[in-house]
Amino acid sequence: MRRVWKQRIAEGGSILEKLMLVRGLAGENDVSRFLDPQYSDCHDPFVLKDMAAATNRIASAIKDNEKITVYADYDADAVTAAAVLLRYFESLGYANVDYYIPDRFSEGYGMNPDAVKIMHERGTALVITVDCGINAFESVNAAKALGLDVIITDHHQLTGGIPNAIAVINPHRPDDEYPFKHLTGVGVAFKLTQALIFKFKNQNSKIKVMEGFEKWLLDLVAIGTVADCQSLLGENRILVKWGMLVMQKSRWIGLKKLMRLAGIDGAEIDSYKIGFIIAPRINAAGRMEHAAAALQLLLTNDETVAEALAQKLEDLNRLRQQQTERILSEAREQVTLISEHKILLAAGEGWHKGIVGLVAGKLTEEFHRPVLVMDKTELEATGSARSVGSFNIIKAISQSKEILTHYGGHPQAAGFTLRSEHIEVFRKNLLDYAETALSDDDLSPVLLYDGEIASSQVTVEFIEFISRFEPTGIGNPKPRFRIDDLGVESVSIVGQNGKHLRLGIAGFGCIGFNLGFWSEKLRAGERIDIICEPQFNEWKGEKKIQLKINDLMPHETSH
Numbered sequence: 367m368r369r370v371w372k373q374r375i376a377e378g379g380s381i382l383e384k385l386m387l388v389r390g391l392a393g394e395n396d397v398s399r400f401l402d403p404q405y406s407d408c409h410d411p412f413v414l415k416d417m418a419a420a421t422n423r424i425a426s427a428i429k430d431n432e433k434i435t436v437y438a439d440y441d442a443d444a445v446t447a448a449a450v451l452l453r454y455f456e457s458l459g460y461a462n463v464d465y466y467i468p469d470r471f472s473e474g475y476g477m478n479p480d481a482v483k484i485m486h487e488r489g490t491a492l493v494i495t496v497d498c499g500i501n502a503f504e505s506v507n508a509a510k511a512l513g514l515d516v517i518i519t520d521h522h523q524l525t526g527g528i529p530n531a532i533a534v535i536n537p538h539r540p541d542d543e544y545p546f547k548h549l550t551g552v553g554v555a556f557k558l559t560q561a562l563i564f565k566f567k568n569q570n571s572k573i574k575v576m577e578g579f580e581k582w583l584l585d586l587v588a589i590g591t592v593a594d595c596q597s598l599l600g601e602n603r604i605l606v607k608w609g610m611l612v613m614q615k616s617r618w619i620g621l622k623k624l625m626r627l628a629g630i631d632g633a634e635i636d637s638y639k640i641g642f643i644i645a646p647r648i649n650a651a652g653r654m655e656h657a658a659a660a661l662q663l664l665l666t667n668d669e670t671v672a673e674a675l676a677q678k679l680e681d682l683n684r685l686r687q688q689q690t691e692r693i694l695s696e697a698r699e700q701v702t703l704i705s706e707h708k709i710l711l712a713a714g715e716g717w718h719k720g721i722v723g724l725v726a727g728k729l730t731e732e733f734h735r736p737v738l739v740m741d742k743t744e745l746e747a748t749g750s751a752r753s754v755g756s757f758n759i760i761k762a763i764s765q766s767k768e769i770l771t772h773y774g775g776h777p778q779a780a781g782f783t784l785r786s787e788h789i790e791v792f793r794k795n796l797l798d799y800a801e802t803a804l805s806d807d808d809l810s811p812v813l814l815y816d817g818e819i820a821s822s823q824v825t826v827e828f829i830e831f832i833s834r835f836e837p838t839g840i841g842n843p844k845p846r847f848r849i850d851d852l853g854v855e856s857v858s859i860v861g862q863n864g865k866h867l868r869l870g871i872a873g874f875g876c877i878g879f880n881l882g883f884w885s886e887k888l889r890a891g892e893r894i895d896i897i898c899e900p901q902f903n904e905w906k907g908e909k910k911i912q913l914k915i916n917d918l919m920p921h922e923t924s925h
Contacts, residue, residue, distance in 0.1 A: 369813040369917060371848065371897060381817045381847075385835070388816060389599060389842055401834050403604040405581065411561035415542040420517045420533035420558060421565045423492065432491035434463040437477055437498070438661070439551070440470050440652030442645045444497035446590035447519070447555035449664040450583045451494060453618075454559045456665075457575045464488070467657045470720055474748070474772065475781055477502040486512045494519065494558075497551025500536050501525050501774055519554045521596075522774055523760060548597040548841075552590030553605060556583060584609035585616045586664065588837075592637050593645035595779070597841035606837040610635040620663035623676035624648075637837040650683035653720030686721065693717045694725045697739050698732070705733055708800040708809065709762070711793050713740040713747060723750030723781070730754060734811040736762070736804070738796070742786050746771070751780045755808030762803065766795045813917050815846045815897045821872040824849075824900045824911060832900065849913075850895040851921050859885045871896075871913065875903065878915035893921035 374388040391397050399407060411417055427434055434455070438448035448465055455463045466481055468474065473481065476498045482505050485493060492515045499506070499518035506529040509516050516531040521538065528534050535554055537544045549557065559580055588609025591602050598606060613635045616622055621644075625631040628643050651660035659682075663675040697712040704710060710733060717725075722739040729737040730752040736759055740749030753759035758777040766784070767773070769791060773782035784792055838844040856870035859882045867878035867885055876898070878884065888894070896918045903912035 369811040371917070372812050372814055373818075373848075374814045374816055381819060384817045385832075385845055400599075400603070403607045405604060405608050408560070408601055408604055409545055411557040411564070414535050414537065414544045414554075414557060414561075415539050416533035416535050417558070417561050420519075420535055421561050423515060423517060423532050424494070424562060425565070427492045428458070428460055431462055433489045434460075434492045434494060435485050435488070435490040436463070436465045437481070437485075437493050437495045438465060438467050438657070439475060439496070439498045440467055440657035441497070442593035442648040442660075443551040443590040445648055445652070445657050445660045445664065446586040446593075447496035447550075447552040448661055449586050449618075450552060450555045450559055451496065452661075452665055453583060453586075454562065454575070454580075457579055464490075465661065467652075467661065469656060470652055474783065475774065476772075477505040479505050479508040481505070482508045482512065482514065485509075486514060490514055492517065496555045497521070499529065499531075500534070500538075501529075503527075503529050506531050519551070519558055521549050521551050521554050523776065525760075525764070525774065546601040548600065548602055550591045550594040550596050550602070552587050552594075553596075553602065556580070556587045556605065559583065581608065582612060582617050585613035585618070585621065588613060589640055589644055589648065592640040592837065592839060593649065595840055598637070598837050598839040599841040603837065603842065606637070606640075610637075610640070610837060613640075618664055619669055620666050620672040620675060623669075623672045624663065624679060627676050627680050637839050640837075641839070646686070647679045647683045650679055650686045653718070653724075654682045654686055654689075686724075689718050690721050690724050690728075693721055693739075694728055697725050697729060701729055701733060701735075701737065705735070707735070707797060708804050709736045709738070709796045711738045711740070711789075711796065713742040713749070713789060715742055717741040719748050722748075723752070723779070726750050726752040727779075734809060736800070738782075740789070742789070745786060746783060747786050747789055748783045749781070751775075751782065753778045755805070757800075757804050757808045762796055762799050765799045766792050813897055814843070815848045815916075818848045818850065821849055821852060821874070824874065824913070826911065829900050829902055829911060833902075844899050846897060846899050846916060848895065848897050851893055852896060854888055854890055854892045854894060856890055857885055857888045867915070869915070874911055874913050876913040876915050877903075878918065881915060881918070884918065894918050895921050 375384050386397055391400050436448045436451050438444040468481055494517045496519050498520055500520040500522050506516050518531045518534045520536045523538055537547045537549050563580055588606045591606050630639050630643055648660045651657050659675055659678055666672050696714055700712040701710040719741045722741055726737045726739040734754055736753045736757055738749050738751040740747040751759045759780050760775055760777055763773050763780055763782050769784055769788040771783040775781055832845040835845055852871045858868045860866045860868050864882045867881040869876040897916045898913040901912055901914055902909050
């Protein structure tokens with residue numbers, strides 16, 4: 367399906383004005399804060415509801431040497447969130463703390479009553495959840511019955527009331543007045559750490575840490591925030607921007623070993639390297655085996671252990687890639703047959719539970735439809751969903767809440783479990799809901815760009831300026847431009863099976879990922895229009911201008 371090219375904002379004068387307007391930056395002060403985000407502009411963590419109660423209970427636990435357990439989910443956001451809190455406790459010299467990560471395959475997502483029993487048997491007095499817990503009513507009640515106190519830190523949407531915990535810290539609480547609503551799980555955990563450090567800063571207490579210590583945690587915050595695909599404007603931009611700087615001189619030996627194996631140690635860190643190189647390796651542990659390996663990597667201070675764990679994550683990520691391709695091929699066969707439906711659903715036996723979300727995401731991009739992919743057994747199906755446009759996939763799934771064993775997530779991405787016998791009812795409910803809630807605009811693939819420029823405007827200075835827009839992602843897309851009537855100087859293909867297109871245009875090297883099919887249609891001397899992201903390509907210490915082509919079309923048919 368050909369994508370429609372559309373300018374993000376038509377009004378505005380210069381390219382600079384358009385770049386700022388689309389990001390909601392109207393005044394000089396907004397622009398200045400965007401281009402030069404300051405750590406001091408972070409919001410007061412105590413504005414978050416229940417933050418004071420949480421810090422008081424943690425202080426009491428430390429004073430009385432009670433055992434604290436950090437309870438985490440198994441993705442990169444949760445693993446980094448757990449690492450933030452555990453590194454904080456380590457900095458205090460407080461050792462009576464451990465962690466619990468549920469097994470993705472035997473326990474599923476979130477806090478569960480069986481885990482509560484295990485923590486009780488271990489002697490835990492206080493549980494701090496990270497990136498989960500907001501809908502764990504049964505588990506919180508079970509903990510309370512056993513005498514365990516629970517502090518919930520989470521950022522997921524509430525599907526009911528508020529659990530009966532000592533403190534519930536979540537910017538999505540309806541009674542929460544925190545000005546930034548897009549914190550990730552690691553972002554909320556970091557705010558708790560900020561609050562703890564601030565609370566005891568001027569007290570004669572053993573709970574104090576080195577001045578500015580929390581800034582060394584920002585590399586972990588950056589990884590989790592980018593990995594969880596939340597807005598990269600506002601406070602998230604501050605945390606990730608500074609986190610990328612910290613990452614280049616990280617204190618955590620495991621992270622450094624992982625970056626070295628991935629071939630990016632010493633390189634300038636950007637959102638692409640975090641989102642597509644670092645985060646997948648951390649996620650691979652929880653997807654393929656158990657997330658404990660990833661958390662151990664971020665916590666170890668032993669070089670030999672760090673090397674072994676980094677290699678393990680590298681191997682698991684390679685295995686994850688292989689299995690993703692296999693399941694993607696099988697799921698694509700199913701959804702191709704029903705591609706006219708507004709929502710696409712695929713289910714298969716033996717599909718890895720840790721990979722179905724990745725496959726759903728790839729199929730969503732390919733078919734531009736909300737896609738749900740499930741691993742199905744005789745009794746139960748566990749799946750992940752990805753959405754398009756403004757369509758709220760959580761609301762769509764919730765239409766079947768009476769037959770769901772579990773569900774949760776974000777408007778754009780969710781997970782769920784149901785009995786296999788209910789799959790067809792589930793499918794029908796989704797399609798019925800889509801008929802009224804899923805608009806044609808949501809289903810129309812649109813390629814957005816910021817403005818039109820001439821090839822002569824693509825200079826070193828221009829690319830250096832737009833590089834200041836990093837970190838880019840949700841809410842702050844990478845600057846993208848349309849350039850018309852360009853002469854093709856050379857055409858070739860690169861990559862496995864000629865998957866990618868390489869062009870010579872206007873003296874620039876150009877790369878079009880997954881556009882290799884154009885090589886059979888283009889010849890030197892033809893005129894084309896392109897949408898591209900101007901960037902630097904560094905190879906063997908040499909930096910050259912490169913145009914990353916997002917899409918192209920013959921010039922004569924584009925108007």
